[in-house]
Amino acid sequence: MDGSSFMEGLFISLEPMNILWIIIGGFLGTIVGMLPGLGPATAVAVLIPVTFGMEPVSAIILMAAIYYGAMYGGSRSSILINTPGDGSAIAATFDGYPMAQKGQAGEALAISAVASFIGGLIAVVGFIFLAEPLANFALEFGPAEYFLLMLLTLSAIVALSIGKMVKGFLAMMLGLTLSTIGIDTQTGVYRFTMGIPHLSEGIDFLIVIIGVYAIGEVLYNLLTIDQEKKEKKKVGKVWFTKEQWKRSKWPILRSGPIGFLIGVLPGAGGSIASMISYTTEKQISKKPEEFGEGAPEGLAAPESANNAASVGAMIPLLTMGIPGSGTTAVMLGALIMLGLRPGPLLFEQQPETAWALVNSMFIGNIALIIINILLVGLLVKILDTPAKVLYPIIVLLAFIGTYTLSYSTIDFFLLLIFGFFGLFLKVMDFPLAPLVLALIVGGEMEQNFRKALLSSDGSLDIFFSSGVSIVLVILTVVSLLYPLIFKFFKRRNLANKTDKISKSS
Amino acid sequence: MKAIKLSVPIFFILFSSVFLIASFNLPKASLGNPDAPIYFPAGLSIIMLIFSIIYLFQELKKLDKENKYIKQMLSGRTPKLIGFTILLGVIYAFVFDRIGFLYSTILYLGGLLFYINGIKKWLVNIIVTIAFSFLSWYAFSVLLGVSLP
Numbered sequence: 184m185d186g187s188s189f190m191e192g193l194f195i196s197l198e199p200m201n202i203l204w205i206i207i208g209g210f211l212g213t214i215v216g217m218l219p220g221l222g223p224a225t226a227v228a229v230l231i232p233v234t235f236g237m238e239p240v241s242a243i244i245l246m247a248a249i250y251y252g253a254m255y256g257g258s259r260s261s262i263l264i265n266t267p268g269d270g271s272a273i274a275a276t277f278d279g280y281p282m283a284q285k286g287q288a289g290e291a292l293a294i295s296a297v298a299s300f301i302g303g304l305i306a307v308v309g310f311i312f313l314a315e316p317l318a319n320f321a322l323e324f325g326p327a328e329y330f331l332l333m334l335l336t337l338s339a340i341v342a343l344s345i346g347k348m349v350k351g352f353l354a355m356m357l358g359l360t361l362s363t364i365g366i367d368t369q370t371g372v373y374r375f376t377m378g379i380p381h382l383s384e385g386i387d388f389l390i391v392i393i394g395v396y397a398i399g400e401v402l403y404n405l406l407t408i409d410q411e412k413k414e415k416k417k418v419g420k421v422w423f424t425k426e427q428w429k430r431s432k433w434p435i436l437r438s439g440p441i442g443f444l445i446g447v448l449p450g451a452g453g454s455i456a457s458m459i460s461y462t463t464e465k466q467i468s469k470k471p472e473e474f475g476e477g478a479p480e481g482l483a484a485p486e487s488a489n490n491a492a493s494v495g496a497m498i499p500l501l502t503m504g505i506p507g508s509g510t511t512a513v514m515l516g517a518l519i520m521l522g523l524r525p526g527p528l529l530f531e532q533q534p535e536t537a538w539a540l541v542n543s544m545f546i547g548n549i550a551l552i553i554i555n556i557l558l559v560g561l562l563v564k565i566l567d568t569p570a571k572v573l574y575p576i577i578v579l580l581a582f583i584g585t586y587t588l589s590y591s592t593i594d595f596f597l598l599l600i601f602g603f604f605g606l607f608l609k610v611m612d613f614p615l616a617p618l619v620l621a622l623i624v625g626g627e628m629e630q631n632f633r634k635a636l637l638s639s640d641g642s643l644d645i646f647f648s649s650g651v652s653i654v655l656v657i658l659t660v661v662s663l664l665y666p667l668i669f670k671f672f673k674r675r676n677l678a679n680k681t682d683k684i685s686k687s688s
Numbered sequence: 689m690k691a692i693k694l695s696v697p698i699f700f701i702l703f704s705s706v707f708l709i710a711s712f713n714l715p716k717a718s719l720g721n722p723d724a725p726i727y728f729p730a731g732l733s734i735i736m737l738i739f740s741i742i743y744l745f746q747e748l749k750k751l752d753k754e755n756k757y758i759k760q761m762l763s764g765r766t767p768k769l770i771g772f773t774i775l776l777g778v779i780y781a782f783v784f785d786r787i788g789f790l791y792s793t794i795l796y797l798g799g800l801l802f803y804i805n806g807i808k809k810w811l812v813n814i815i816v817t818i819a820f821s822f823l824s825w826y827a828f829s830v831l832l833g834v835s836l837p
Contacts, residue, residue, distance in 0.1 A: 236833050349743050353700055356736035360707055360729060367725040370717035374725060375710055398777075405769045406760040408804070572816055575800040578773065579793065582780065583824060587834050595781035599774055606770070610757040611696045629728045637720075 189311075192538025196546055201244050204237075205543055208245040209551045212252020217260045217566055218573055221400055222269025223253035223493070224510040224619075228396040229577055231389060231517045232584035239523035240536045244543040246514050247497065251544070254453065254493045255299055255551050258486055259562055262291045271453025271489040274461045278474065278481030285477050289421040289559075294479050295486045296555040297423075298435045302487030303548040305439030306446070306494035310541055313447070314530070318502040321527035327635035327645045331655035333628045336449035336505050337621055339662045343455065344614040348666055354608065355617035361386055362625025369633060381593060388516050388622045389588055394598045395615055396513065397581035399605020401574045406610075408570060421559045423479070431483035434464045442488030446495025449507040456492035457485030494544060501525045501537055505624065509616035512623050519623075520588075689758050690751055697747050700740035708733035772803050789829075789836040793821045 195201065208230075215226035226249050234242035257272030262279035275295060282291035324332070341351035364375045365385030376382040423431070438460035445456040464484040465474045474481045497514075499507045504526030506512040518525055523536070530537050555562070585598045608615060639645035646652055711730035716722035760766060780796040794817055801813040828834040 232828070232834070233832065349739055349746060352739045353736065353743060356732055356739060357700075357703070360704075360732050360736065363729040363732070367717075370719050370725050372715055372717050372725040374714055374729065375707070402770050402773060405773065405804075406757060406766055408769070409764065569805065571805040572801065572812065575797055575804055576816070576820055578777070578800065579797050579820070579824070582777070582796075583828060586784075586836070587828070587832075590835070592781045592784045595777065595784070599777045599781075603770075603774060606761075607696060610755070610761055611693075612757075632728065633724060 188534035189538045189542075191535040192540070193542045195240060195535055195539035196244065196542035201241055201539070201543065202546060202550075204241050204245040205248045205547045206550050206554075208248030209252035209255075209547055210554055212249035212254075213256035213259070213551070213554060213562065214565055215249075215577075216253030216256025216269070216272075217562065218570065218577075219260055219264070219266040219404070221404070221577070222257060222271070222510075223250050224269075224513050224616075225396045225400050225577075226250070226253035226256075227510055227513045227517070228392050229580045229584065231393070231513075231520075232580075232587040234517060234521065235587050237521075239518065239521045240539050242521050243514075243518060243523065243536065243540050244547075246517060247540060247544060248547045248550075250497075250510055250514065251299075251303060251490060251493050251547060252551060252554075254490050255296065255555050256562075258295045258299070258489075259292065259555070260566060262295060262482070263288060263563065263566060269454075271457050271492070273454065274457040274485035274489070275482060277461065277485075278476070278478050281475065281477035282479070282482065287477065290423045290427055290479070291482055292559055293421045293423045293556060294427060294431055294483050296552050298431065298438075298483040298486035299490040299555075300548050300552040301435050302439040302442055302489070302491040303494055303544065303551075305436070305487075306443040306491035307541060307544045307548070309440065309443045309491075310494055310498060310544070314498055314502050314537070314541070317498060318527040318530040321503045322531070324503075324527075324651070325635070325649075326631040326638070328649065328651050328655065330628055330631040330635055331646060331652050331659065332503065332505060333624045333631070335655050335659045335662065336499070336507055337617065337624070338659050339449045340507070340620055341614075341617050342662045342665045344617070346666075347612055347614060350611070350613045351617050354613050354615065355621045358618040358621025358623075359625040359628070361391070362388075362622050363629065368626075368630060381591075385626070386597070386622075387588060387594070388619075389520060390585055390594050390597050391601050391622055392513050392516055392619055393581050393584050394601025395605035395608075395619065396509075397577055397584075398598060398602025399609060399615075401578050401581075402602060402606040403609045404570065404574060408574070421556050427479040431479045434460075434480040434484040435487040438464070438484040438488040439491045442491030443495040445488070446492030447498045447507075449499060449505070452496055452508040452510075453489035453492045457489040460484040460488035490548075497540075501529060501540070502527060504529075506620060509619055512616070512620045516619075516623050689755065689762070692758050692761075693747050693751060693755065694744075697740055697744035700743060701737065704733045704736035704740055708737060769804060773800065776800055776803075785837050790821060790825050793824065794818065797821060 211230055212226045215221055215229060216223060227246055230249050234245055257267060257269050258275040261267040261272045261275035262283050265276050265280040267273045267276055279291045279295060337355050341348060341355055344351040364382055366383055367374055373383060441460050442456040446452060461481060461484055464480055465471050496508050496511050499505050500511040500515060504524060506515045582595060585594045635645045708730060711726055711733055714726050717724050776796055776799050780792055783792045797820060798817040801817055805813055829836045
């Protein structure tokens with residue numbers, strides 16, 4: 184690690200304006216993340232327009248703060264009203280909500296905030312050591328390796344939507360085909376523009392993102408808006424007992440690194456990280472029967488893991504320019520719009536930006552633990568604000584955000600179309616991340632594919648010509664076969680169990 | 689419900705077919721391989737078409753199985769809520785440039801709040817509409833320098 188760049192990054196992140204953005208981002212992210220059904224991807228998508236006109240470094244700091252703010256926020260509603268903000272906050276309902284029911288809401292909120300804080304810090308340390316070597320490694324990549332890496336990311340994200348792989352593939356293919364609309368940069372041929380000048384530069388992926396994640400999610404939440412829970416929680420003192428801390432500290436420290444490593448993997452993310460750490464802790468616990476009944480370690484472990492995963496997920500984004508999750512895909516979209524292209528060159532050409540972000544994560548986590556512990560009363564009040572008031576505001580923010588992209592109301596129609604389409608996909612249980620990810624990386628994926636073929640005179644051997652590319656091909660095949668392997672072992676386990684039962688009876 | 693269940697795979701089949709045909713009708717490139725711009729979209733359309741057909745069969749197999757989300761989407765006032773949100777959005781798009789940001793936003797947010805939150809909560813709706821419209825105008829126009837109509 185280059186010490187001077189690190190220090191320069193630290194100074195940038197300590198600039199008063201950037202500290203202010205970290206606090207604002209963390210707070211706004213917490214609020215959107217707290218809203219039932221809305222997660223970090225929606226939080227970043229809705230708040231993208233706030234970053235326009237900003238310095239790219241401040242914008243990325245703000246977006247990262249919104250991201251982990253939403254991760255903190257997601258668990259507030261899990262603990263208090265048993266409604267997770269998104270997938271990664273589901274595990275927080277298992278023991279967080281029972282704790283709140285037992286009158287320990289304050290303790291649960293404190294454990295969750297401290298666990299998230301420590302998990303986040305562990306991950307930032309991991310980030311410092313892993314990011315630069317990974318970026319240097321990625322510098323060696325040619326077009327073939329880049330194409331294969333993107334393919335691996337996409338196939339991993341599809342394969343992880345177990346049980347709905349066909350839908351995942353369709354969402355991914357749709358994203359890729361939509362990315363081919365517009366002028367082909369290598370030959371200048373207009374593709375699928377239907378003579379509409381507005382489409383010559385392609386479909387603006389930010390409109391798709393805002394449409395799907397903001398309008399689509401709000402429309403989806405309208406399905407259950409009249410069944411809104413009216414649960415008011417009294418939160419007493421927000422701190423935990425010595426006994427609770429004793430039970431939580433090791434699970435927090437174990438789950439941080441697990442979450443971080445899972446976050447770095449393409450396709451995996453907070454949901455998987457929190458579930459794995461929860462099951463691991465349950466398996467090694469001396470009191471597994473208390474899990475699900477309000478065990479503090481059952482809340483601490485997933486909270487530490489999911490926050491660590493959110494930091495880890497930013498590594499592939501920054502070092503290779505390839506987002507591994509829906510939220511980081513949204514962030515990439517916004518960064519491209521601001522003229523900042525994350526990738527291996529970022530650490531070489533703009534190291535201060537990269538290190539400013541890393542340092543801002545330290546400050547962000549400190550700000551968030553303060554927000555989540557000292558301002559808990561305010562957060563609970565916001566949580567009491569009816570969704571019927573908050574959802575219309577989110578829809579409006581989506582419209583304003585879209586307008587700031589091109590100053591054209593034509594995009595409002597595209598926004599509504601993609602919002603309605605997003606609703607349909609959600610209702611039919613389609614994963615949205617493959618669509619968004621494919622749409623964003625699709626253009627580059629095609630260009631890299633063609634560049635690789637050009638350099639090899641059309642021979643596909645180029646995709647098997649280096650050690651890295653062969654490993655990437657193997658990983659892609661394994662990731663695609665993973666659901667089949669998963670199914671096979673599940674069946675075998677089931678068969679073994681039935682065998683044992685039939686033998687014992 | 690069955691029609692909605694089938695509409696999605698059919699949409700994908702139609703979309704990939706149209707895309708496939710359009711791929712082969714793309715103009716040839718004058719630089720390098722003339723078919724270079726065609727391969728990628730054509731390949732994608734073929735794979736998408738195959739997956740769409742598999743998906744159609746999957747849906748046909750469980751056509752009678754209830755999907756609670758579709759049921760929710762069609763029951764109570766939900767279809768009206770969704771329809772109204774979209775319709776109001778279309779109107780917003782038409783009047784945004786004509787009557788300006790502030791007036792159109794007050795109308796849009798007010799309309800949405802009164803419809804979703806109910807007329808009984810009129811005071812909250814009015815306060816939120818006016819406060820948020822001015823606040824967003826101030827934040828975007830003054831603080832962020834976005835030029836709003």
